[in-house]
Amino acid sequence: MSGEMISEAVTSLFVLVGGAFALLGSIGLARLPDFFTRLHGPTKATTLGVGSLVIGSMVHLSTQGNGLSLRELAITLFLFITAPVSAHLLSKVALRKLGLKKGGPPDAA
Amino acid sequence: MKHAAILPIVIPLAAAIVVLAGHRLGLRFARAVFLAGGLLLVPVSAWLIDLAGGGDIAVYALGGWPAPFGIVLVLDRLSALMVALTTAIAVPAMLHATAGTDTAGRHFHALFLLQIAGLNGAFLTGDIFNLFVFFEVLLLASYGLLVHGAGLARVRAGLTYVILNLTGSALFLVALALIYGMLGTLNLADMAVVLPGLPERDHAVVRTAFAFLVAVFALKAALLPLSFWLPHAYAATSASVAALFAIMTKVGVYALLRVSVIGFGSAPFTADLLQPWLLPLALATIALGTAGALAARRLATVVANLVVVSTGTLFAAMAGNDGGADGAALYYLVHTTLVTAAFFLLADRIAAARGTQRDALERSGRPPDSALLAFAFLVLAVAASAMPPLSGFLGKVMILRSVQFHEGGAAIWIALIVSGLVTMALLARAASALFWEVAPAPEAMPVALPAEGSYSVDTHRLGSRRTAVALGLLVAGSPLLTVLAAPVSDYVRAASDQLHARQPYVAAVLGQRRDIAREHRP
Amino acid sequence: MTLFYRLLPQPILSLVILALWLGLAGSVSVGQVLLGTVLGIVLPRLTRSFWPDPPRLARPGTAARLVLTVFFDIVVANGQVAKRVLGPLDRLHPRFVEVPLDLEDDFIATILGGIVTMTPGTVSVDIDRERRLLLVHALDVEDPEALIRTIKARYEAPLKEVFQC
Amino acid sequence: MELLFAIAVGVLTAAAIFLVLRARTFSVILGLTLLSYAVNLLIFISGRLTVDAPALMLPGADRYTDPLPQALVLTAIVISFGMTAYLVALALRAKGESGSDHVDARETGE
Amino acid sequence: MLSIAIPAALFMIAAAMALNLWRLVRGPDLPDRILALDTLAINTIALVMLFGIILANAVYFDVALLIAMTGFVGTAALCKFALIGDIIE
Amino acid sequence: MSELILLPLVALFAAVPLLPVVARIGRRVVAWSAALVMATGLAALSPLMPDVLAGQTFVFRQPWLTEWGIDLSLRLDGLGLLFAILILGIGMLIVLYGAYYLSVADRLGRFYALLLAFAGGMLGVVLAENMLLMLLFWEITSLTSFLLIAYRQDDAGSRISARMALAVTGGGGLALLAGLLLLGHIAGSFELSDVLARGDIVRAHPYYPLVLVLVLLGAFTKSAQFPFHFWLPNAMAAPTPVSAYLHSATMVKAGVFLIARLYPCLSGTDLWFVLVSGTGAVTFIYGAYFALLKHDFKGLLAYSTVSHLGLITLLFGLNTPLSAVAGIFHIINHAIFKASLFMAAGIIDHECGTRDMRRINGMFKYMPYTAVLGILAAGSMAGVPLLNGFLSKEMFFAETIGNPAFAGYAGLTYLLPAFATLAGMLSVAYSLRFVHDVFFNGEPIDLPRTPHEPPHWMRLPVEILVALCLLVGLLPRFTVGPILTAAAGAVIPSGVPAYTLAIWHGFNLPLAMSVIALAGGALHYWRRQVLFAFHEKYHLEATSPVLFERAYREATRLSQRVMALVDTESLQRYMALLIGFVLLLGVWAYATAKPTAVSGPLGGIAPEPIAIGAVAALVLAVAGTVMYDNRQRVVAVIYMSVVGLIVSLAFVRFSAPDLALTQLSVEVVTIVLLLSSLRFLPAASPRDESRSRLTRDAMLAVLGGGGLAILTYAMLTRPFDTISGFYLANSVPGGGGSNVVNVILVDFRGFDTLGEITVLALAALGVHASLDGLRLQVHTDVAAREADRHPVMLAMLMRPLLPLALTVSVYILLRGHNLPGGGFIAGLITGVGLMLQYVARGIDFSAARLQRLDYIKVTATGLALAGGTGLASWLFGQPFLTSAHGYVYPPLIGKMELASAIVFDLGVYLVVVAGVLLVLSELGGLSRHERGTVAPARPG
Ligand code: NA
Numbered sequence A: 001m002s003g004e005m006i007s008e009a010v011t012s013l014f015v016l017v018g019g020a021f022a023l024l025g026s027i028g029l030a031r032l033p034d035f036f037t038r039l040h041g042p043t044k045a046t047t048l049g050v051g052s053l054v055i056g057s058m059v060h061l062s063t064q065g066n067g068l069s070l071r072e073l074a075i076t077l078f079l080f081i082t083a084p085v086s087a088h089l090l091s092k093v094a095l096r097k098l099g100l101k102k103g104g105p106p107d108a109a
Numbered sequence B: 001m002k003h004a005a006i007l008p009i010v011i012p013l014a015a016a017i018v019v020l021a022g023h024r025l026g027l028r029f030a031r032a033v034f035l036a037g038g039l040l041l042v043p044v045s046a047w048l049i050d051l052a053g054g055g056d057i058a059v060y061a062l063g064g065w066p067a068p069f070g071i072v073l074v075l076d077r078l079s080a081l082m083v084a085l086t087t088a089i090a091v092p093a094m095l096h097a098t099a100g101t102d103t104a105g106r107h108f109h110a111l112f113l114l115q116i117a118g119l120n121g122a123f124l125t126g127d128i129f130n131l132f133v134f135f136e137v138l139l140l141a142s143y144g145l146l147v148h149g150a151g152l153a154r155v156r157a158g159l160t161y162v163i164l165n166l167t168g169s170a171l172f173l174v175a176l177a178l179i180y181g182m183l184g185t186l187n188l189a190d191m192a193v194v195l196p197g198l199p200e201r202d203h204a205v206v207r208t209a210f211a212f213l214v215a216v217f218a219l220k221a222a223l224l225p226l227s228f229w230l231p232h233a234y235a236a237t238s239a240s241v242a243a244l245f246a247i248m249t250k251v252g253v254y255a256l257l258r259v260s261v262i263g264f265g266s267a268p269f270t271a272d273l274l275q276p277w278l279l280p281l282a283l284a285t286i287a288l289g290t291a292g293a294l295a296a297r298r299l300a301t302v303v304a305n306l307v308v309v310s311t312g313t314l315f316a317a318m319a320g321n322d323g324g325a326d327g328a329a330l331y332y333l334v335h336t337t338l339v340t341a342a343f344f345l346l347a348d349r350i351a352a353a354r355g356t357q358r359d360a361l362e363r364s365g366r367p368p369d370s371a372l373l374a375f376a377f378l379v380l381a382v383a384a385s386a387m388p389p390l391s392g393f394l395g396k397v398m399i400l401r402s403v404q405f406h407e408g409g410a411a412i413w414i415a416l417i418v419s420g421l422v423t424m425a426l427l428a429r430a431a432s433a434l435f436w437e438v439a440p441a442p443e444a445m446p447v448a449l450p451a452e453g454s455y456s457v458d459t460h461r462l463g464s465r466r467t468a469v470a471l472g473l474l475v476a477g478s479p480l481l482t483v484l485a486a487p488v489s490d491y492v493r494a495a496s497d498q499l500h501a502r503q504p505y506v507a508a509v510l511g512q513r514r515d516i517a518r519e520h521r522p
Numbered sequence C: 001m002t003l004f005y006r007l008l009p010q011p012i013l014s015l016v017i018l019a020l021w022l023g024l025a026g027s028v029s030v031g032q033v034l035l036g037t038v039l040g041i042v043l044p045r046l047t048r049s050f051w052p053d054p055p056r057l058a059r060p061g062t063a064a065r066l067v068l069t070v071f072f073d074i075v076v077a078n079g080q081v082a083k084r085v086l087g088p089l090d091r092l093h094p095r096f097v098e099v100p101l102d103l104e105d106d107f108i109a110t111i112l113g114g115i116v117t118m119t120p121g122t123v124s125v126d127i128d129r130e131r132r133l134l135l136v137h138a139l140d141v142e143d144p145e146a147l148i149r150t151i152k153a154r155y156e157a158p159l160k161e162v163f164q165c
Numbered sequence D: 001m002e003l004l005f006a007i008a009v010g011v012l013t014a015a016a017i018f019l020v021l022r023a024r025t026f027s028v029i030l031g032l033t034l035l036s037y038a039v040n041l042l043i044f045i046s047g048r049l050t051v052d053a054p055a056l057m058l059p060g061a062d063r064y065t066d067p068l069p070q071a072l073v074l075t076a077i078v079i080s081f082g083m084t085a086y087l088v089a090l091a092l093r094a095k096g097e098s099g100s101d102h103v104d105a106r107e108t109g110e
Numbered sequence E: 001m002l003s004i005a006i007p008a009a010l011f012m013i014a015a016a017m018a019l020n021l022w023r024l025v026r027g028p029d030l031p032d033r034i035l036a037l038d039t040l041a042i043n044t045i046a047l048v049m050l051f052g053i054i055l056a057n058a059v060y061f062d063v064a065l066l067i068a069m070t071g072f073v074g075t076a077a078l079c080k081f082a083l084i085g086d087i088i089e
Numbered sequence F: 001m002s003e004l005i006l007l008p009l010v011a012l013f014a015a016v017p018l019l020p021v022v023a024r025i026g027r028r029v030v031a032w033s034a035a036l037v038m039a040t041g042l043a044a045l046s047p048l049m050p051d052v053l054a055g056q057t058f059v060f061r062q063p064w065l066t067e068w069g070i071d072l073s074l075r076l077d078g079l080g081l082l083f084a085i086l087i088l089g090i091g092m093l094i095v096l097y098g099a100y101y102l103s104v105a106d107r108l109g110r111f112y113a114l115l116l117a118f119a120g121g122m123l124g125v126v127l128a129e130n131m132l133l134m135l136l137f138w139e140i141t142s143l144t145s146f147l148l149i150a151y152r153q154d155d156a157g158s159r160i161s162a163r164m165a166l167a168v169t170g171g172g173g174l175a176l177l178a179g180l181l182l183l184g185h186i187a188g189s190f191e192l193s194d195v196l197a198r199g200d201i202v203r204a205h206p207y208y209p210l211v212l213v214l215v216l217l218g219a220f221t222k223s224a225q226f227p228f229h230f231w232l233p234n235a236m237a238a239p240t241p242v243s244a245y246l247h248s249a250t251m252v253k254a255g256v257f258l259i260a261r262l263y264p265c266l267s268g269t270d271l272w273f274v275l276v277s278g279t280g281a282v283t284f285i286y287g288a289y290f291a292l293l294k295h296d297f298k299g300l301l302a303y304s305t306v307s308h309l310g311l312i313t314l315l316f317g318l319n320t321p322l323s324a325v326a327g328i329f330h331i332i333n334h335a336i337f338k339a340s341l342f343m344a345a346g347i348i349d350h351e352c353g354t355r356d357m358r359r360i361n362g363m364f365k366y367m368p369y370t371a372v373l374g375i376l377a378a379g380s381m382a383g384v385p386l387l388n389g390f391l392s393k394e395m396f397f398a399e400t401i402g403n404p405a406f407a408g409y410a411g412l413t414y415l416l417p418a419f420a421t422l423a424g425m426l427s428v429a430y431s432l433r434f435v436h437d438v439f440f441n442g443e444p445i446d447l448p449r450t451p452h453e454p455p456h457w458m459r460l461p462v463e464i465l466v467a468l469c470l471l472v473g474l475l476p477r478f479t480v481g482p483i484l485t486a487a488a489g490a491v492i493p494s495g496v497p498a499y500t501l502a503i504w505h506g507f508n509l510p511l512a513m514s515v516i517a518l519a520g521g522a523l524h525y526w527r528r529q530v531l532f533a534f535h536e537k538y539h540l541e542a543t544s545p546v547l548f549e550r551a552y553r554e555a556t557r558l559s560q561r562v563m564a565l566v567d568t569e570s571l572q573r574y575m576a577l578l579i580g581f582v583l584l585l586g587v588w589a590y591a592t593a594k595p596t597a598v599s600g601p602l603g604g605i606a607p608e609p610i611a612i613g614a615v616a617a618l619v620l621a622v623a624g625t626v627m628y629d630n631r632q633r634v635v636a637v638i639y640m641s642v643v644g645l646i647v648s649l650a651f652v653r654f655s656a657p658d659l660a661l662t663q664l665s666v667e668v669v670t671i672v673l674l675l676s677s678l679r680f681l682p683a684a685s686p687r688d689e690s691r692s693r694l695t696r697d698a699m700l701a702v703l704g705g706g707g708l709a710i711l712t713y714a715m716l717t718r719p720f721d722t723i724s725g726f727y728l729a730n731s732v733p734g735g736g737g738s739n740v741v742n743v744i745l746v747d748f749r750g751f752d753t754l755g756e757i758t759v760l761a762l763a764a765l766g767v768h769a770s771l772d773g774l775r776l777q778v779h780t781d782v783a784a785r786e787a788d789r790h791p792v793m794l795a796m797l798m799r800p801l802l803p804l805a806l807t808v809s810v811y812i813l814l815r816g817h818n819l820p821g822g823g824f825i826a827g828l829i830t831g832v833g834l835m836l837q838y839v840a841r842g843i844d845f846s847a848a849r850l851q852r853l854d855y856i857k858v859t860a861t862g863l864a865l866a867g868g869t870g871l872a873s874w875l876f877g878q879p880f881l882t883s884a885h886g887y888v889y890p891p892l893i894g895k896m897e898l899a900s901a902i903v904f905d906l907g908v909y910l911v912v913v914a915g916v917l918l919v920l921s922e923l924g925g926l927s928r929h930e931r932g933t934v935a936p937a938r939p940g
């Protein structure tokens, strides 16, 4: 196995894992029964999926002869910082709009 | 100096920047820069006329990039004339504005200066996309100016004006996309070169693109059925803005003239685009504008409708000349711009003098007891209704003579003559109502504002000497145009000949580059 | 030390900016390092008024360990989410959990909230400033107390240590 | 692909026309925004479609898309953004002056 | 390997986006729709990254970065509007 | 010599602005000055008189607008001289009379200025050689007469009468303009010398009837011919000196002058006979009939003017040389006696304070001297022998006998003489009424004051004119002979026929007709009460000012109704018109081209599955935007973001990363803008539109969208040649950047970009101006909780995010020239970063921290930087915006590229940042007003 093949294999792995998690998150969004449960899929799985794709592309581009590609890390960094805040904001909206439906703390509303 | 052609754009732009940069320095600073910017344009305009008058076409390649790749400004007789005309109405309007209009809201000075820059850019550019950009500059400035001082009437008219023009801008871009997509160039002169060799299968799309362009210009010029917005907008806004707007419709006329003659006049399959519909619409525009003026209940509305009439007249003159326009139309264009601009300023001063009745065409408890205003009204009414001996008469004679025995010439004659008669009668009625009819007792008069929406009254000192000078300058326009009729007529005929020759323009812009490198795509 | 802090009031931020710059530029030439350093010095100072009281990193080592923990949790436990998302929905036991906070600083509490959200099974819904508690939504939880204990021990305690608060 | 673009432009334009003909300022703003999408797409593809050949003169590239329409679109995007901002402000002003969000700044339209 | 992995990933992401759209259409409430949009944006990032891998062109990552930024701002603005009816106050 | 013709005109018009100044000295001074000006005019012409009387024509030419047929050429021939003498001579008497007639309260300066301008106009008409110049002066008389008639501007009757006169005579002038333009075209010249010499060509031209009708419309309206006569009696509203002038020597005479002037060219045809003599005849008898009915003696005189002008017109219409001579002769006579009658009437009016002949009686007793003058002038009007009126009437009677027009119809030969006798009778009757009713007929009834003789100077002009009546009547050959012959010579091309000016021609038919007319007239006057009763019963004559005003108001109301119908002041209508117009025009333009298949020769790119999915998603998102517009606008905004995302993806896929970056960053700011506005707007558009409206709009939408889709497809399937290869080739060597799109933006087409950021700055300024002082009602139903305003995690996150966003924007700004990016995108990123601060922390927090950032100044700085790089190139002798780039080698860093375009881009950056922040902070400021918090000093 040449170095190139190894890198291709690694890239493929990350790409597949990334795609899978992105899909997983969206299935969660589509399938889960209420807003708060739906929130879990996208915030975690989709973010992780994109992160995985980013690593894949880093690996891929780094072996294309352009030197180490670090730019993509910025995207990952950004996503990991913002995803919780988005979730927080969305939850607040849902709390205001929908109230607590399932099993919420009695005094949270 | 070789930078002459760009000065009319750079000067107001620079003045606007200085006004904005010093926006905390107070009103006196802003006004000083504002007026200085305007006044500086006077010698520059005269210089441009002098430069272009000789018949040379000066091409200014921005960034040093040659046409058709870079943007060029083209200074020929026609563009120099339009720039000078802009200056001629802008400077008095600016003077009028500094009597108080300019304090009715924010950023008046910068908007006004940038509007001038936009106008001059539109007149000078030789690139059709750059024309779009300058259209947007002048439009955005005009949006702000139109609603300057706010009030329901202005905002209502402004909303209509803005939304229509935004749609027009989108259409402009559609046309440009199709033109570039078929011709592969944006330079007017280059379009003239490319068009004749276009394969026949491309004709339909190119024709449609040009038709869209024509529609855009017709909207700006307020050609029926795209004219209804104009009277409301122009009558609602402040006088100095309306005065400047007198040239706004002419931008549409100019653009149509420039593009149709230089751009798509070069190939038979696009040269007949304005036939056969332009003339009927132009005549209908004259009729509608005249009816609107007769129906008007305010002087400003009368004048605004006269602007519509002037659009119809200009397009009729163009249609009567197979899509072009000769010196007659250009002379009339200069005349009508000066006169309507002056009339807006006058309406404002009359309104201020008459108290609560403003410029309503009803008797008033306080008719303006001012020989100056009455005389100004006389001069402008004579000029506007094409009565001898002023420029309106000369212009009308020129147009009548230039279209006679063309197809539809008789219809143009009838339209112009009837509209002239009605205008004369209604201005006589207006004079009677505004100056002569006195209401029995001021306190018995109900405060009867005219039906045309609520007023946005500019609280400024209209009696000031500045507004008198502004008015005087503009009112002098028509008599001056009469006295100088011979040289002006020579100039505009030469301008028209230069435009219609097309080849000098193309040669000046493209130089000796007969074989412009083109890439076949895709 | 004071001179250092006067020059670099937020050293971590400056470092992050430098790293980000080099990452973006895709090069570690002298010129880029210089430019990144300048930005790292200038930008935090320019924006200091927006972040007047940045917490100071006291234990870089603990911080690194915490980062690794979180990363590990994210990767390993995402599988559980997959199982729950794809599995039968009627077995889910979603519910809200209130986690009392020992952290005083909002910024650090926000970091905790972020960690809680990114780790599987839980999403931070809100930080209640008055009652100093973190409202968490858990996708499938049998024992809320266990969850609270885990969060506090695994993430909050190290955070407190890292920032010495 | 060409047909797909034509459909996209057509659909955007149709929706935009429908919305700009509505009686409420907000609808018109939405319509004009959609219209600018359609127009920008149209200008963009006036240089024809090119996949994976950005107009970047980088080593190794030999094929380039037509850069001119892209520059035009950039200008057009900025201008239409300015217009939208202004129209939003004017719509609010009209609302303030008339109390209505009708495009004629009065509650009874045509 | 990549020749299989990439179309597969492309398919998965396209499917994910379709599911996002479905949620957007279904709602039922505003938060669901905002969440759907947010997720759609993140999946778009994934799509753009895939383009970048296919074409081995780093240019696309700037687009991805910007989607990440603007997607978040859009979500924040929508949430704030839904929360208090105002964005900048 | 011929330059002398110019002098009277110059004198008159030059005096116009001076008279108001002179009037301040005194009223006699101004009157004498005006008279002096007129005398000067006459004197100026006197050196030419002998030659003119000898039949010579002087022409003065000064080219002006030769191309358009308007030259400043003047002529003096017999006809012109005759009229000049009448205009100036009678004018002198009128201005002197006016000094006594007008009260001090009248603004004499203005009056005399107008009168002189009017006289100048008249003089111009009669002295013009160029026909269009003649028309120019013609309309000056319309205009000045309007102002003179409206002189008593506080009187509604005067105002309406003046407007009516203007409408009729000015309108006639427009017809005349058309006629003269055609005439000049046919004749090939606008110079009268040429036109008059080419009568044959003109009369043979197919347009001759049209020309004739148009010219006669001008003449008839001016000369108050039926049915255009009605303005004249109402012009009585003018002060008497004006009436005297207008009715005698000027204005109404302009019409008959025109007929005389063009007589050589247009007369001699059957059409001429029918139109001219027919109109003249009707007017002649119509005026005479109504003159008798007037109780107001000025009204009587006015209708007599109408009648006499009918007579003159009739004479010119008869197409015989002698009738033309008679016409000219009667012009002279009528001018003299009518001027004197009006001035006498003015004296009586002045003395009695009324003009009602039912109250004024027996004036002979009170002012015998004036009475004698009046009686003599009236006698002339009636055609009493020994007075001048008799002579021209005799000539008229003689010409009616055996007129060649009736040559073929023997039975009709007597019709014309009989008619003439009848008309003569009526003239006698009204003259008699004037004399009898005013000067005799018992004692005056209930006069405001006791009349007595006027001051001598006031009577003097009347005396002079009545003396002329007698002199001409007694010694015609020595008084008017030469000028009449000269004038006739100018009118009759074939040469003046032999005629004798004598009081006694022996017993002949004309004499018999005169006798019958005198006797019949007396009888008719005696039996007048029958006529009065008949008239009272049937109200034969409508009062025309009322009619005119009613007609005008109806026209106004009609146009108001038409305008209300076509212009509904509805933007939706305007928009539908715009879109409909564009559709029609587009379809027409496409359909009238050479037929071609929509699809072109290009195969194109095969559709990718993901692209099909994207288009499907686009359709879905577009539909969602439209549908949710009237359900929940915020959801429509969400759908629109999806549209934006898809468009950005298309840009990415098709090699336009710059566009994708820009689209994305603009998109997010747009969303924020839309959401900000939604706070103050209803949450959904109401569904209040009719089904037909929706159907119409849907049709327009489908047609528009379909049309553009077809055009798009047609374009995309056709290859084309483009200039853009130049940009690719020159970007690096010429522009110093490898991102061609950016180099186009900042260099090749940097001027567009300068305009573009100007637009952006204008938008920001416009927003700033529009929202100035605006207070709005909140529309959202959300009752905000304080804790929700600034969610903790968001607020905390913003802290590190801002410097990071700034880092990214610096990166994007600096590398834009070579890779996607640039000032605009960088500016938006900075703007978005700062905007997030506003979103997260509120405007008070953020504005306080950005206080030193004066957005307007930053905008100005940005514009100045961009424009400044343009100006800087002047220093190197290069055109505006010429870029410079090169490499510098700083220590440590090594090779570094510097391009002036970077500075330009920095300008763009600053404008964008400041513009976005200004807009957003202004919109945010709205909420602050609404919350009522006290604002710290805001920028701007
Ligand atoms: Na979690």
Ligand code: NA
Pocket (backbone or CB within 6 Å): F356, F357, F358, F359, F360, F361, F362, F436, F437, F438, F441
């Ligand atoms: Na009597």
